[in-house]
Amino acid sequence: MQAMPKWADAILIPFISLLLAFILSGLMIMAIGKDPVVAVQTMVQGAFGSTNGLGYTLYYTTNFIFTGLAIAVAYQARLFNIGGEGQVMLGGVGVALVCLAIDWPHWAIALPAAMIGGAVFGAAWAFIPAYLQAKRGSHIVITTMMFNFIASAFVGYLLINFLKVPGSMSTESAGFPDGAHLPNFHDMLAPFGIEFSANSPANIAFLIALLAAVGFWVLIWKTRLGFEIRSFGASETAAKYAGINPVRITIIAMLISGALCGLMAINNVMGEAERLIDNAPEGAGFIGIAVALMGRNHPIGIVLAALLFGFLVQGGAELNLWESIPRELVMVIQGLVILFTGALDNMVRRPLEKLFLALRKAKEA
Amino acid sequence: MVVTTSQGRQTSAAPSSPQTASMSDPLAIELRGISKAFGPVQANKDISISVRKGTIHGIIGENGAGKSTLMSILYGFYKADSGTVLINGQEVQITSSQAAINAGIGMVFQHFKLVENFTVLENVILGAEEGALLKPSLGKARKLLQQLSDEYELSVDPDALVENLSVGHQQRVEILKALYRQADILILDEPTGVLTPAEADHLFRILQGLKEQGKTIILITHKLREIMDVTDSVSVMRRGEMTDTVKTSETSPEALAELMVGRKVLLEVEKTPAAPGTPILEVENLTVVDAQGVIRVKGIDLQVRAGEILGIAGVAGNGQTELLEVLGGYQVGTGVIRMNGEELDLTGNASDGQSRREKGIGHVPEDRHDEGLILEFSAWENIMFGYHHDPEYQKNGLIMDTAKIKQIAYDKMERFDTRPLNEKLPAKSFSGGNQQKIVLAREIERNPDLLLIGQPTRGVDIGAIEFIHQQIVALRDQGKAILLVSVELDEILSLSDRIAVMFDGKIMGERLPAETDERELGMLMAGINNGADAAQSGDA
Numbered sequence: 060m061q062a063m064p065k066w067a068d069a070i071l072i073p074f075i076s077l078l079l080a081f082i083l084s085g086l087m088i089m090a091i092g093k094d095p096v097v098a099v100q101t102m103v104q105g106a107f108g109s110t111n112g113l114g115y116t117l118y119y120t121t122n123f124i125f126t127g128l129a130i131a132v133a134y135q136a137r138l139f140n141i142g143g144e145g146q147v148m149l150g151g152v153g154v155a156l157v158c159l160a161i162d163w164p165h166w167a168i169a170l171p172a173a174m175i176g177g178a179v180f181g182a183a184w185a186f187i188p189a190y191l192q193a194k195r196g197s198h199i200v201i202t203t204m205m206f207n208f209i210a211s212a213f214v215g216y217l218l219i220n221f222l223k224v225p226g227s228m229s230t231e232s233a234g235f236p237d238g239a240h241l242p243n244f245h246d247m248l249a250p251f252g253i254e255f256s257a258n259s260p261a262n263i264a265f266l267i268a269l270l271a272a273v274g275f276w277v278l279i280w281k282t283r284l285g286f287e288i289r290s291f292g293a294s295e296t297a298a299k300y301a302g303i304n305p306v307r308i309t310i311i312a313m314l315i316s317g318a319l320c321g322l323m324a325i326n327n328v329m330g331e332a333e334r335l336i337d338n339a340p341e342g343a344g345f346i347g348i349a350v351a352l353m354g355r356n357h358p359i360g361i362v363l364a365a366l367l368f369g370f371l372v373q374g375g376a377e378l379n380l381w382e383s384i385p386r387e388l389v390m391v392i393q394g395l396v397i398l399f400t401g402a403l404d405n406m407v408r409r410p411l412e413k414l415f416l417a418l419r420k421a422k423e424a
Numbered sequence: 425m426v427v428t429t430s431q432g433r434q435t436s437a438a439p440s441s442p443q444t445a446s447m448s449d450p451l452a453i454e455l456r457g458i459s460k461a462f463g464p465v466q467a468n469k470d471i472s473i474s475v476r477k478g479t480i481h482g483i484i485g486e487n488g489a490g491k492s493t494l495m496s497i498l499y500g501f502y503k504a505d506s507g508t509v510l511i512n513g514q515e516v517q518i519t520s521s522q523a524a525i526n527a528g529i530g531m532v533f534q535h536f537k538l539v540e541n542f543t544v545l546e547n548v549i550l551g552a553e554e555g556a557l558l559k560p561s562l563g564k565a566r567k568l569l570q571q572l573s574d575e576y577e578l579s580v581d582p583d584a585l586v587e588n589l590s591v592g593h594q595q596r597v598e599i600l601k602a603l604y605r606q607a608d609i610l611i612l613d614e615p616t617g618v619l620t621p622a623e624a625d626h627l628f629r630i631l632q633g634l635k636e637q638g639k640t641i642i643l644i645t646h647k648l649r650e651i652m653d654v655t656d657s658v659s660v661m662r663r664g665e666m667t668d669t670v671k672t673s674e675t676s677p678e679a680l681a682e683l684m685v686g687r688k689v690l691l692e693v694e695k696t697p698a699a700p701g702t703p704i705l706e707v708e709n710l711t712v713v714d715a716q717g718v719i720r721v722k723g724i725d726l727q728v729r730a731g732e733i734l735g736i737a738g739v740a741g742n743g744q745t746e747l748l749e750v751l752g753g754y755q756v757g758t759g760v761i762r763m764n765g766e767e768l769d770l771t772g773n774a775s776d777g778q779s780r781r782e783k784g785i786g787h788v789p790e791d792r793h794d795e796g797l798i799l800e801f802s803a804w805e806n807i808m809f810g811y812h813h814d815p816e817y818q819k820n821g822l823i824m825d826t827a828k829i830k831q832i833a834y835d836k837m838e839r840f841d842t843r844p845l846n847e848k849l850p851a852k853s854f855s856g857g858n859q860q861k862i863v864l865a866r867e868i869e870r871n872p873d874l875l876l877i878g879q880p881t882r883g884v885d886i887g888a889i890e891f892i893h894q895q896i897v898a899l900r901d902q903g904k905a906i907l908l909v910s911v912e913l914d915e916i917l918s919l920s921d922r923i924a925v926m927f928d929g930k931i932m933g934e935r936l937p938a939e940t941d942e943r944e945l946g947m948l949m950a951g952i953n954n955g956a957d958a959a960q961s962g963d964a
Contacts, residue, residue, distance in 0.1 A: 296795050297795050301812075
């Protein structure tokens with residue numbers, strides 16, 4: 060017997076959690092002598108008020124959809140992939156190598172190739188911890204986390220020694236050829252007569268991310284592989300009884316997870332920077348964990364949670380810029396949202412369940 | 425002793441009768457008009473019981489009859505919608521397990537609540553430590569444990585780690601925990617489900633000892649034999665209601681069984697003599713070594729022929745589980761296993777469960793919660809579980825045909841009389857018997873040449889037991905081979921066409937049901953073979 064209707068679980072609880080996080084954030088803003096109402100206005104205005112701001116919000120959202128889906132697919136098999144950050148970095152290397160390989164004639168040819176490059180590199184980086192977990196029992200939380208540091212050092216090494224433009228002072232690769240330039244929202248919407256800021260980084264990768272969310276749903280709930288992944292995640296002993304190979308599922312789930320992380324690079328590396336830079340993911344691999352958690356490992360939830368975090372990152376940057384609220388406090392606000400929506404779920408759930416039970420009883424009486 | 429039969433029969437009149445009883449006899453527990461609903465399901469309906477001090481009171485009923493709900497109310501896990509609880513004549517509000525402990529109630533759960541890597545002593549004081557330092561509490565507990573073990577045969581090594589103890593000893597730790605918290609009333613929920621017959625007898629001796637010291641014991645079970653053997657009085661529950669409370673000495677197993685299910689049940693299985701055909705399964709010199717390096721199966725030989733049921737009797741943990749796992753394809757073994765003359769791969773490649781199914785081996789595992797089902801998954805997902813590669817379930821090479829699977833699942837559940845008949849409900853919301861029907865429907869409906877079936881009726885209510893036994897016999901009559909593993913001797917004796925007894929990884933001997941009895945099988949199960957046959961008798 061469900062204590063609460065489904066909509067309350069899926070919508071009401073995250074909403075109340077979010078509200079609590081914002082109330083607490085407001086109090087902190089008041090504590091440093093700023094006006095929380097103005098702060099909210101600045102954030103909303105900065106994130107949604109202009110097509111430029113909206114473009115940034117959706118650009119971040121795209122990143123978080125990819126990493127959120129990646130973390131969720133691993134979690135369906137009860138694997139905690141903490142290595143999203145490193146997998147995104149390696150995905151960036153894959154995308155950069157593809158884009159720099161030849162003088163691409165058109166983005167429509169370059170994009171699929173870059174997607175394969177990013178996905179293969181991301182998956183390869185996830186394969187090593189997956190193999191160690193499946194065959195040797197090395198805990199995947201530890202190994203994936205360690206692999207983030209290795210990835211960071213490895214990409215730095217590649218940039219300095221191989222990819223850097225000779226003579227240049229900055230640790231970044233050469234710019235990608237024009238043929239690898241992805242259409243941004245300005246280019247995409249112009250044929251429909253819609254004005255969109257030409258400077259904002261939102262690009263066609265956003266649509267790829269939405270397609271990935273649909274693909275996630277089909278994979279997990281409609282295919283045999285998804286069924287095996289979910290079965291393995293729900294009960295390893297039962298999966299063994301059913302003839303599901305734990306080694307195979309562990310490795311496949313992590314490969315898909317790593318590939319999704321790697322795909323993120325078509326957004327930040329190919330779509331935005333158009334060159335490989337150091338620390339390109341900017342923490343998206345970690346925020347993906349919060350996105351998957353808040354999105355309940357479901358693609359719709361993940362897209363919505365990614366939008367929320369996109370708003371927080373973009374709105375937070377505006378807050379820092381216009382209200383001289385320190386960057387650190389903006390990060391505290393993001394942290395509070397993660398804390399309330401993820402970790403303190405039961406704090407809201409329990410009283411709400413009681414309320415619903417009482418309401419039902421009152422109705423029956 | 426508690427409530428006379430004539431009074432108890434009218435459940436509606438029950439609330440008044442215990443009151444009159446309380447005038448003359450000291451009552452340890454009195455429940456008056458307890459009701460509890462979970463949404464639309466009425467788990468307990470106006471239940472009244474009174475239990476006299478210093479007696480053993482049995483509560484018997486099918487799974488889902490509301491026994492556990494009632495005890496959870498008494499232990500403060502649930503709050504009753506209405507009704508009152510009196511302990512020693514005083515009305516008490518039991519709002520939490522702590523309140524129950526304070527009222528002198530101790531509970532021994534079916535699934536033990538012990539910290540495995542703590543010692544016995546640490547487990548006993550856990551949650552009842554006094555002061556900031558552990559040492560005084562440990563010392564006090566040690567002294568008390570010594571005293572209790574002398575008094576009640578409750579001997580356990582206080583410094584042993586719980587994970588190294590047998591199940592029977594772990595249960596004693598649970599009892600000690602309750603006694604350490606000065607429980608006067610001890611509730612045991614299905615205590616013998618995991619015990620060997622000898623361990624169960626030992627438990628009952630402990631309970632008798634506790635009773636003589638004036639403790640009150642409530643025994644929840646669905647085993648009629650236990651009720652008849654140890655209780656002074658018994659309450660029967662059916663569908664959330666208290667059907668009757670009677671003195672044990674004035675009733676019979678048949679009468680109780682009828683009260684439980686509301687109709688006469690066949691405790692004997694009706695079946696015709698077997699007509700065995702060619703060997704389907706041949707096992708030669710099978711040895712299994714587990715991950716810890718312990719030899720679980722020591723070179724056994726056996727054979728199951730078409731149209732017969734081979735029953736494997738034995739106390740749990742003598743290699744039966746490993747035998748089933750090797751046959752099911754997810755445990756490594758050495759030796760030879762032939763299925764329809766074809767040799768099977770025993771390397772334990774985990775995905776080999778798939779090829780076993782393709783070769784016509786169905787498997788109802790011993791543990792349906794951990795292996796046979798995924799409890800959070802819906803019934804229809806569980807019905808395709810293990811057979812999800814079947815072409816019948818696919819829309820194309822990639823996508824599964826969920827609508828069709830749901831329909832197939834519904835049909836299978838209907839044929840196996842699964843209730844509620846709703847394939848979309850998660851497996852965990854079905855009762856034990858209906859969960860088992862889901863597993864059986866999945867395996868039997870595949871029409872396997874060989875059905876491996878472990879503990880088919882563990883935690884299953886009497887009504888469902890009858891149905892499950894009929895299905896097994898029906899499959900045999902279609903000429904299929906069946907390997908039955910059960911720790912219930914009654915079940916082995918009434919279902920099997922041949923019986924092999926396992927002890928310590930070996931087959932102690934084979935017997936025909938007509939030519940043996942519980943006593944002889946019990947000796948074999950204990951590793952004593954007085955017969956002329958060798959320890960390895962092979963096929964009959």
